[in-house]
Every structure is written in structure tokens, then in C-alpha cells.
Amino acid sequence: MSKAKTVDLTSGPILKTLAELALPIMISSMLGTAYSIMDMAWIGLLGAKAVAGVGVGGMYVWLSQGLASLSRMGGQVNTAQACGRKDYDQARSYAAGSLQLTALSGILFAAVCVIFIQPLLGFFNLTDAETYTAAKSYTLITCGLILFSYLNLTLTGLSTAQGDSRTPLLANFIGLAGNMILDPLLILGIGPFPRLEVAGAAIATVSSQILVFVVMVLRIRHSRLEPNVLQHLNLLSVFPKEYYKHIFRIGFPTAIQGSIYCFISMILTRMVSGYGAAAIATQRVGGQIESVSWNTADGFASALNAFIAQNYGARKKDRIRKGYSLSFRVLTIWGLFVTAAFVFLPEPIARLFFHEKEALDTAVNYLVIIGFSEVFMSIELMTVGALSGLGRTRLSSTISVILTGSRIPLALILTHAGMGLNGVWWALTISSIVKGIVFTLTFRHISRRLPEKV
Structure with missing residues (x-):
């Protein structure tokens, strides 16, 4: 049997190359969206309090993903840049080192969640016993066994780094x-x-998640892709400290950004909880519905990250700029499509998840308001992936943390100005619009200043 080739991101037609890598990732991201939406649809049958409890527990799952991005992003970018230089031994070392860090961080996060479950849930000041019980049950199980989710995220990033998006x-x-x-x-x-x-x-x-992990490992072990830096990794080796330092240098800003971003959302959720269980449920389910655009953009960002990282390693500036431009057009079209669905069809969408009138009305308002930001949010995520591919994770994190943090004072101002709960939704939308614009201008400025031989 002949061996298959991984996608070479440093040569060939740019749109075809990006599409070949991005489409499987985008479909995979949509499947991830389907996971969450399906859970919410079934849990919705149990009532708004159950949905609210899952929403609170889901915050810590989200926080875990932010922390997992340290080893995932650090491993993915360094592995992709090494592949771009055709240094596959170095790529294997980065891949193995990132998996070691992933396993360690996953175990530590699970231990913290299990041991400190009461103060963690106490942060949200839940007054309803049914909501609290649901949150505790969901958090203990999903966060207690978060290791498999961690490993899946890193393996997905590493597979993408070498141009293999079909395995995930x-x-x-x-x-x-x-x-x-x-x-x-x-x-x-x-x-x-x-x-x-x-x-x-x-x-x-x-x-x-366990099933995904098993399939991923079996697929990697028996893959006939060449080169495949994920085969024959020595996960028990201790690599020179420079490898771990490089992984931390790239991944740490992204992890801090994700963690702070989640903490900001926790504060907003606490503000929302003052409006009742239906409001919390709307924020949770609304976020899952919105992930139709979020996960798609994030999947494309992952492909663009690998594309830019490999071409950066191969010193091909022109492909970097053209790849970003093509991605920008694709995600603008997708974002406009999602905006149209949210703004013009909010009630049919909301009825898939809510059956009580109060929750339904709140969800409709959320979808209409948040719908105006979908294009800008998609562009933001894509550009963060592009900047990270250049190794500019610190810059991306600084911009994101400052502008995302503005949601809290903006939400306070708008809610006290008489907008009530809708003020929180408008704070999310306004900040997303600003972030999309700022990130676009930032990448264009940096790409113009790249030397001809980067």
C-alpha cells in the first residue's frame, strides 16, 4: 500500500491548499457545535433550571479549554514552524513535549475542580437548589474527567500543524x-x-470524548501519511528545556487570554444570574447557538494558523498575506449568513431549546442583539489564529484581554442606563465589533512590516 502525503502548506495554489486543510477542520468544529447543541436540546426538555445548572458547570469546562491552549497552541505553532523548515526531528520533540504538558495540566485541573467544587460553584451565588445540584453534578463529571478533552485538543492541533486535518x-x-x-x-x-x-x-x-481520543490514537498509530511526526513519539523522554520554554513562550499568552476571557464571562454570568434562571439558561444556550459561527471561525483559524506558521518557517511572506486575504473573504460571507439567521429568524431558532415563554422571549432578544456581531467575531478569531502563526500570541492576548475586559464596565453602564438584561447582550456585541476591527488593522500593519525573507 502506498503512503499518503500530508498537505504541503508552503507550496501550490493558496485557496486550494487552505480549503484542503480548512474544510475538514471546519466540519470537525461544526461537529463540536453539534455536540453542544444536541446536549442543550435534550437538557432543554428538563427545564430552564437544568439548563442553567449545565451553563454554570460549562463555565469551568470553558476555563479548562483556555488553560489547555498553553500546550496546544505552543505545540501546534512550534511543530508547524519546524515542519515548514523540514526539521521533522525537532517537530517530533515539540509534539511530544506539548503532550506531556497537556497530560500534566489536565490531571491538575481535574483535581482542583473535584477538591474545591463548593467554592467554585459558590462564586455564582446560585440561590435555587435545583440549579445548584445540576451544576455540581455536571461539573464533577465533565471536569473530573477533563483529561481526554485536553488530549483531544492538543492532538487536533498537532495533526493540523503537519497538514493532517482528516484524522480529527x-x-x-x-x-x-x-x-x-x-x-x-x-x-x-x-x-x-x-x-x-x-x-x-x-x-x-x-x-x-474518550471515544474521540481512542479513535485519534488508533488513526495516528496506523496512519500511512508521510511525514507523520506524531508516530513513534517518546512521551517518557525529558527534552532540553529550550523546547518547553518555546512551548510556554507561544502558548502561555493564549492560555492567559482564554482564562481571563472565561473569568470575564463568569463575572457577566453572575450579573445575569440576578435576572433569574431563564437569563442564565439563555446565556448558556445562546452561546451554544452562537458557536455555529464561533466554532466554524475557530476551525478556519486553526487551519490558517498552521498555514501561516509553516510559511513563516519557510520564509514565504507573500503566501502569508494572500492566505489571510482569502480567509478574510470566506469568513465575512459566513458571518453575514449567520447574522441574517439570528436577526431574521430568532424565534424559530430559540424554540428548538426553550419551551417556557419567559426563557423564549429572553433568548429571542439575545439572538437579535448578538447577531449584529457575528461577522466581526469571525474575523477576530481568524486573525488571532493568523497572528499566533507568526508567533505574536502575546500581542493577540493583550488586545483581546483589554477589549474583552471592557465588557464588564460597559455592561454595568448599559444595564443601569435602563436597558436591563439587554444591556449585557449589547456589551457583548459592541466589544466584538471593536475587536474585529482592531485585530484586522493590527494584522495588516504587521504583515506589511514583515521582511521579504521572514
Whole structure:
């Protein structure tokens, strides 16, 4: 059997090269969106309090992903740049080092969540017992077994770094199939299965993540791609400290950014909780609906990150600029499509998840307001991926933290100005619009200043 080639990101037609890498990642990201939306659809049958509890627990899952980005982003960028230089031994060392850091951080995060579960949930000041119980159950299971999610994120980044986006797609597709089967069985207790409700949703999610991990490992081990830097990794080796320092240098700003971003959202969630369980549920479900554009843009950003990192390593400035320009056009079109759906069809979308009138009305307002920011949010995420590919993670994090942090005072001003809960939604939208504009101008400025031989 002949060996297959990984996608060479440093040569060939740019649009075709990007599409070949990006499409599987975007489909994989959409599958990730389907995971979350499916959970919310089934949990929605249990009522707004169950959805709110999952929303609170989901905040710590989100926080974990921010922390996981240290090893994922650091490993992905360094591995991709080494592949661009055709230094595959160095690429293998970066890949193995990032997986070591991933396993360590995943275990530590799980331990913290299990040991300190009460003060962690106490932050949100939940007054409803049913909401608190749902949040505790969901957090203990999903965060207690977060290691598999961590490993999946890093393996996805490393596969993308070497131009292989099909392995994560296959693994996520199989995981989604498992989640589709387990969700109704465990949440509602169909047939011989017990009715576990929120705990069932958490078990289904973790089981799917384990399945994704197993498929990913088997696919990597038996892959005939060449070169494949993920085969024959010595995960028990201790590499020179320079490798870990380079991973930290690239990944740490992204991890801090993700963690602060999540903490800001936690503060906003605490503000939203003052408007009742329906408001919390709307924020949680609304975020999952919005992930239709968020995950798609993030998937494209991951492809663009690998594309730019490899071409940066290969010293091809012109391909970097053209790749960004083509990506900008694609995601602008996608963002406009999502905006149209949210602004003109909010009620049919909201009815898929909410059945109580109060929650439905709140969700409609959320979708209409947040819809105006979808283009800018997509461009922001794509540009963060592009800047990270150049190694500019510190700059990206600084801009993102400052502008995202502005949501808190802006939300306070708008809510006290008589806009109420809608003031929080407008704070999200305004800040996303500003971030999209600032990031675009920043990348264009930096790309113009790149030397001809970067």
C-alpha cells in the first residue's frame, strides 16, 4: 500500500491548499457545535433550571479549554514552524513535549475542580437548589474527567500543524455518533437505562470524548501519511528545556487570554444570574447557538494558523498575506449568513431549546442583539489564529484581554442606563465589533512590516 502525503502548506495554489486543510477542520468544529447543541436540546426538555445548572458547570469546562491552549497552541505553532523548515526531528520533540504538558495540566485541573467544587460553584451565588445540584453534578463529571478533552485538543492541533486535518474529523464524527446515541438514553432513561438527567448528559459527553481520543490514537498509530511526526513519539523522554520554554513562550499568552476571557464571562454570568434562571439558561444556550459561527471561525483559524506558521518557517511572506486575504473573504460571507439567521429568524431558532415563554422571549432578544456581531467575531478569531502563526500570541492576548475586559464596565453602564438584561447582550456585541476591527488593522500593519525573507 502506498503512503499518503500530508498537505504541503508552503507550496501550490493558496485557496486550494487552505480549503484542503480548512474544510475538514471546519466540519470537525461544526461537529463540536453539534455536540453542544444536541446536549442543550435534550437538557432543554428538563427545564430552564437544568439548563442553567449545565451553563454554570460549562463555565469551568470553558476555563479548562483556555488553560489547555498553553500546550496546544505552543505545540501546534512550534511543530508547524519546524515542519515548514523540514526539521521533522525537532517537530517530533515539540509534539511530544506539548503532550506531556497537556497530560500534566489536565490531571491538575481535574483535581482542583473535584477538591474545591463548593467554592467554585459558590462564586455564582446560585440561590435555587435545583440549579445548584445540576451544576455540581455536571461539573464533577465533565471536569473530573477533563483529561481526554485536553488530549483531544492538543492532538487536533498537532495533526493540523503537519497538514493532517482528516484524522480529527474522523474521530469527532465517530464521537458525535456516540453522543447522539447516549444523550437520550442517559438523560431521559430510555429502555433499560436509568434516567440520569443532567448527570446523563455529562456522562454522554465524557464517553464521547474518550471515544474521540481512542479513535485519534488508533488513526495516528496506523496512519500511512508521510511525514507523520506524531508516530513513534517518546512521551517518557525529558527534552532540553529550550523546547518547553518555546512551548510556554507561544502558548502561555493564549492560555492567559482564554482564562481571563472565561473569568470575564463568569463575572457577566453572575450579573445575569440576578435576572433569574431563564437569563442564565439563555446565556448558556445562546452561546451554544452562537458557536455555529464561533466554532466554524475557530476551525478556519486553526487551519490558517498552521498555514501561516509553516510559511513563516519557510520564509514565504507573500503566501502569508494572500492566505489571510482569502480567509478574510470566506469568513465575512459566513458571518453575514449567520447574522441574517439570528436577526431574521430568532424565534424559530430559540424554540428548538426553550419551551417556557419567559426563557423564549429572553433568548429571542439575545439572538437579535448578538447577531449584529457575528461577522466581526469571525474575523477576530481568524486573525488571532493568523497572528499566533507568526508567533505574536502575546500581542493577540493583550488586545483581546483589554477589549474583552471592557465588557464588564460597559455592561454595568448599559444595564443601569435602563436597558436591563439587554444591556449585557449589547456589551457583548459592541466589544466584538471593536475587536474585529482592531485585530484586522493590527494584522495588516504587521504583515506589511514583515521582511521579504521572514
